Amino acid sequence: xxxxFHDATAGLPASLARRVLRQGGYEAATMLRNGEQLVLMIxxxxxxxxxxxxxxxxxxxxxxxxxxxxxxxxxxxxxxTAFTGQGIATGFDRRYGVLRxxxxxxxxxxxxxxxxxxxxxxxLAIQVAIISTVAAFMGWRPSGAGIALGIPLLxxxxxxxxxxxxxxxxxxxxxxxxxxxxxxxxxxxxxxxxVLPATKFSATMAAIVDWLPSGALGTLMRAxxxxxxxxxxxxxxxxxxAVAGSVAAIKWFKWN
Amino acid sequence: MTPTTSPSQDAALxxxxxxxxxxxxxxxxxRMKRIVSNISLQAHFxxxxxxxxxxxxxxxxxxxxxxxxxxxxxxxxxxxxxxxENADAGLRARVGVMLQDGGLPPAARPVALLRHVASLxxxxxxxxxxxxxxxxxxxxxxxxxxxxxxxxxxVALAASLLGNPEVLFLDEPSAGLxxxxxxMVFELIRELRGAGKAIVLTTHLLDDAQRLxxxxxxxxxxxxxxxxxxxxxxxxxxxxxxxxxxxxxxxxGLDTAALCHADVSCEETRPGSYRLSGSLEPADLDRFGQWxxxxxxxxxxxxxxxQSLEDVFLAIAASVEPQPLKTExx
Numbered sequence: 208x209x210x211x212f213h214d215a216t217a218g219l220p221a222s223l224a225r226r227v228l229r230q231g232g233y234e235a236a237t238m239l240r241n242g243e244q245l246v247l248m249i250x251x252x253x254x255x256x257x258x259x260x261x262x263x264x265x266x267x268x269x270x271x272x273x274x275x276x277x278x279x280x281x282x283x284x285x286x287x288t289a290f291t292g293q294g295i296a297t298g299f300d301r302r303y304g305v306l307r308x309x310x311x312x313x314x315x316x317x318x319x320x321x322x323x324x325x326x327x328x329x330x331l332a333i334q335v336a337i338i339s340t341v342a343a344f345m346g347w348r349p350s351g352a353g354i355a356l357g358i359p360l361l362x363x364x365x366x367x368x369x370x371x372x373x374x375x376x377x378x379x380x381x382x383x384x385x386x387x388x389x390x391x392x393x394x395x396x397x398x399x400x401x402v403l404p405a406t407k408f409s410a411t412m413a414a415i416v417d418w419l420p421s422g423a424l425g426t427l428m429r430a431x432x433x434x435x436x437x438x439x440x441x442x443x444x445x446x447x448x449a450v451a452g453s454v455a456a457i458k459w460f461k462w463n
Numbered sequence: 464m465t466p467t468t469s470p471s472q473d474a475a476l477x478x479x480x481x482x483x484x485x486x487x488x489x490x491x492x493x494r495m496k497r498i499v500s501n502i503s504l505q506a507h508f509x510x511x512x513x514x515x516x517x518x519x520x521x522x523x524x525x526x527x528x529x530x531x532x533x534x535x536x537x538x539x540x541x542x543x544x545x546x547x548e549n550a551d552a553g554l555r556a557r558v559g560v561m562l563q564d565g566g567l568p569p570a571a572r573p574v575a576l577l578r579h580v581a582s583l584x585x586x587x588x589x590x591x592x593x594x595x596x597x598x599x600x601x602x603x604x605x606x607x608x609x610x611x612x613x614x615x616x617x618v619a620l621a622a623s624l625l626g627n628p629e630v631l632f633l634d635e636p637s638a639g640l641x642x643x644x645x646x647m648v649f650e651l652i653r654e655l656r657g658a659g660k661a662i663v664l665t666t667h668l669l670d671d672a673q674r675l676x677x678x679x680x681x682x683x684x685x686x687x688x689x690x691x692x693x694x695x696x697x698x699x700x701x702x703x704x705x706x707x708x709x710x711x712x713x714x715x716g717l718d719t720a721a722l723c724h725a726d727v728s729c730e731e732t733r734p735g736s737y738r739l740s741g742s743l744e745p746a747d748l749d750r751f752g753q754w755x756x757x758x759x760x761x762x763x764x765x766x767x768x769x770q771s772l773e774d775v776f777l778a779i780a781a782s783v784e785p786q787p788l789k790t791e792x793x
Contacts, residue, residue, distance in 0.1 A: 211592055212658035218556035218626030219585045226552070229582045237570065300568060308566025308619075311530055313552040313583045313626070462532070 220313030227318050230309075231325025238292060238330050247287045247392070248334055253341060255402060256280045260345055268404060269433055277342040277349075278357065278428035279402040284334040285364040286395060286421060289327045291388040294372030297323065298384030301376060306462050316462070320373070327369050328362065335361070349432045356431040360442070364424040367445055370452030371420070377460030395421040404429060417441075420448035475543060475630045475661030476506040476529055482537030483524050483685075499524050499685040503538075506630070506663045506678075511656050513676035514665045515776065521685040522665035523563055526632050529663070530560050543630060556584055559628030563635050563665075565619040569608035573599050573618045576607070577625065584626045593621040598647065612639025620648060624655075631655060633664040637671050642715065642735040646763075649675060669773040670710065670736060679772070681779055688779055696775050697768060707743035708774065709751070711765040712736055721754050722747070740774075743767075 220226065238244050259265055259276035269275035300306050310316045339347070349357070376384045395401055398408070400422030405413035416422040423444040430438040481502045486495035499521040506512040514522045527533040529540055531547035540547055545554050567576065574594060581587035594600050597617045602610055607618065616639055623631060636652070637645045652675055655662055666672055672679050673693055680690045689696065715734035723729040727741035739747070755762065 211588060211596070212624075212627060212655060212660070215588055215627040216586050218558075218628050220552035220556040221583055221585045223552070226583050229579065233579045237568070241570070303569060304562055304564045304566035305568045306566075307532055308560070308562055308622070311532065311555060311558070311560040311562075312580060313556045315550075315552060315555060318552075 218313075223318070226314050227321045227325060230314055230318060230322025231329060234296075234322055234326035235329040238288075238296065238326060239333070241296075244292050244296075247292055248284065248330060249337060252280050252283050252287060252334065252338055255283060255396070256338060256342060256345075259402065264403065264407075268406075271346060273342055273345045273347045274349075274433060275404075275429065276402075277338070277347045278432040279404075279425050280338055280342075281335060281357070281361060281432075282364060282401050282421070282424045282428045283396055284331060284338060285361055285424065286368055286392060286401060288330045288334060289365045289368035290372040291392045292330070292372075293323060293327050293369055294376045294388040295381070295385050297373055297376035298379075298381035301461075301463065302381045304463065310462060323373070324366065324369055327365050331361070331365050350435050352435040353432040356435065356437060357428055360424070360427045360431055360445075363442075363445060363449060364420075364427075367420050367424070367449040367452055370449060370456050373460060374452055374456040377456060377462075395419070399425075401425040418444060420445055420452075423448070473507060474505040474541075475508055476504070476512075476663060477541045478502060478504050478525065478529060478538065479540075480538035481525060481528060481535055481540065483521075483528060483533065484536045497536075497685065499528075501538075501686045502680075502682055503687055504680045504690070506661045508629070508661045509656060509659045510677040511652060511662045511664065511675050513672040513679045514663065514682060515669065515672045515676075515679055515772075516665075516667065516682040518667055520667075520682045522667075522682060523634055524685075525682070526634060526663060526665055530558070530632055531555075556626050557629045559623035559626060559631040561616075561619045561623040561631075561633045561636060563638070565615045567607045567615060567619060567622070569606065571607050572604055573607065573610075573621075574603040577618070577621055580622050581625045586627075587625045588627050590621075590625070593624060596651070597621050598644075611641075613641050613644040616640055617644060617648070620651070628660065630661045630663070633662065635666055635668075636664055637666070637668060642712070642733075668733075669776055670732065673772045681776060683779060689775075693772060696772060706741070706774075707767060707769060709739040709743060709747075709765065709767045710737065711762040713755075713760050713762040717758065717760060719754075722751060 256276055259280070260273050265272050265275045306319060309319050314322065372388060375387050379387070399419050400416035401424060404425065405416040405422055408416060423441040426438050426441040427445060430436045430441070481499050482497065483499040484495040484497050487493040488496050502521060502525050504512065504514065514525060516522050524533060528535045529542060529547055531550045534548060543554060543557055574590065577590045577594065581590050594603065597620060599617055599621060602614055607615060610618070616636065620636065636648055640648060652662060664675070676693060678690070678692055679696055681688050712735055715731070717737070719729040719731065719737060722739055727739055727743055727747055729737065729739050732738050
């Protein structure tokens with residue numbers, strides 16, 4: 208051991224790409240090992256998909272229940288992972304000083320945030336693969352153009368909800384983050400226009416839902432995967448939330 | 464002694480006139496609170512520099528400003544010739560940090576976490592060698608939330624060393640350590656000093672500073688109040704000529720009543736660390752030898768001095784009154 212410090216060369220950082228990918232992989236693996244996160248990320252969306260496919264809630268909105276249900280459930284996956292899952296994990300990492308420690312390593316604050324985005328996207332990719340496979344078995348048949356349009360929209364949704372999740376995790380206590388993001392998930396999933404289109408609600412309610420990030424992402428995913436169309440109003444709303452959420456998170460996020 | 468920190472070519476860290484305000488504080492009607500008003504220090508390669516002060520004196524704030532974790536309000540900091548607030552990955556790789564609270568994710572397992580942190584460096588030290596050296600193997604697969612405070616400290620220390628840093632910040636490194644772990648950590652710190660590292664540690668434990676530090680800065684109420692080598696500080700004696708302090712380490716829980724009398728007080732300052740102070744005479748040393756023989760106890764260390772760093776510190780603390788109004792600013 209006496210030669211351990213003498214013989215080694217002084218500290219050098221790994222490349223930026225390696226640092227960020229390693230952090231993303233580590234955080235994604237941590238997420239996927241957490242049972243509660245798995246329920247939120249996989250089990251709840253699957254139950255939602257099955258419920259919408261076997262009940263008449265979405266009848267009359269498209270050519271089949273599963274075709275209308277699946278885009279909304281994929282949008283729900285982004286909400287689960289990026290907003291609730293990532294928000295809670297970050298809140299507790301902040302409590303335990305993990306963010307402060309990692310920001311003193313070559314990873315740094317920017318690398319830490321980039322790693323979290325990669326972890327969210329990796330977990331989302333797994334969710335999409337599972338949900339899409341189950342939906343395909345249940346008769347979901349999206350168009351190629353719809354898939355090509357839907358993937359970047361889902362990524363934009365994930366980025367938006369990551370920014371909002373980090374904003375909450377970085378400004379309030381972890382217990383409050385837990386409550387806000389879980390309650391937010393339930394309210395947005397049930398009433399936020401993500402799974403059930405705004406047209407299912409009253410005119411007053413629909414007017415509110417259209418301006419929410421959840422409503423915008425739900426509308427975008429349904430327009431893309433059902434009609435191969437980009438909903439311009441919804442993408443303006445989602446982009447505005449992405450920018451506002453990111454600016455607010457950068458401005459108000461506290462590392463300790 | 465007046466702190467006279469001046470820039471130095473070979474200093475790894477130079478802090479000059481550091482000022483740090485926090486707030487606004489609701490209890491102060493929205494005013495800022497000054498928690499560090501004037502701290503200056505230098506840390507050199509191949510030395511252990513200790514920042515010593517009571518809890519709340521501003522030690523952690525000072526080194527977190529030096530690490531770039533907190534933005535300073537005033538003063539200047541040069542870490543390896545750079546401003547830590549603008550640290551890039553290259554600078555961070557040359558600096559190791561062990562935070563007071565560890566900063567370890569509770570759900571992680573020690574070795575897996577260390578391998579992940581090692582992957583952030585292009586040339587990390589061997590995780591296996593550090594695990595072996597710090598005795599982490601015995602709990603390598605236990606989640607961090609289940610580890611004792613001392614075990615967590617050892618993992619945090621290993622994580623701070625993975626990049627083989629040139630500068631190492633240790634915030635209260637022996638907090639929560641059992642005597643055996645404490646000796647292990649102290650030995651490691653001395654090895655790191657021997658390898659030419661600049662080690663900056665904060666502690667409120669005077670014994671730690673006395674045993675480890677080459678140079679000590681004493682801070683009180685957010686200000687540097689004195690500095691010097693341990694012998695220099697001890698020479699600022701306010702004690703009487705006959706006042707002596709004897710410290711020794713042995714197994715915990717020994718009954719020291721037989722060593723005490725009207726002129727000499729005894730206490731076990733922490734498990735296994737004992738302190739006798741007062742008008743110690745040669746007869747007291749004889750009594751100490753007989754006491755050890757009678758209990759069949761062999762101390763692992765014995766230290767005798769005209770006074771301890773604790774006496775110096777207490778004298779300084781007593782001479783500097785708290786000035787709360789001064790620390791609240793508009």
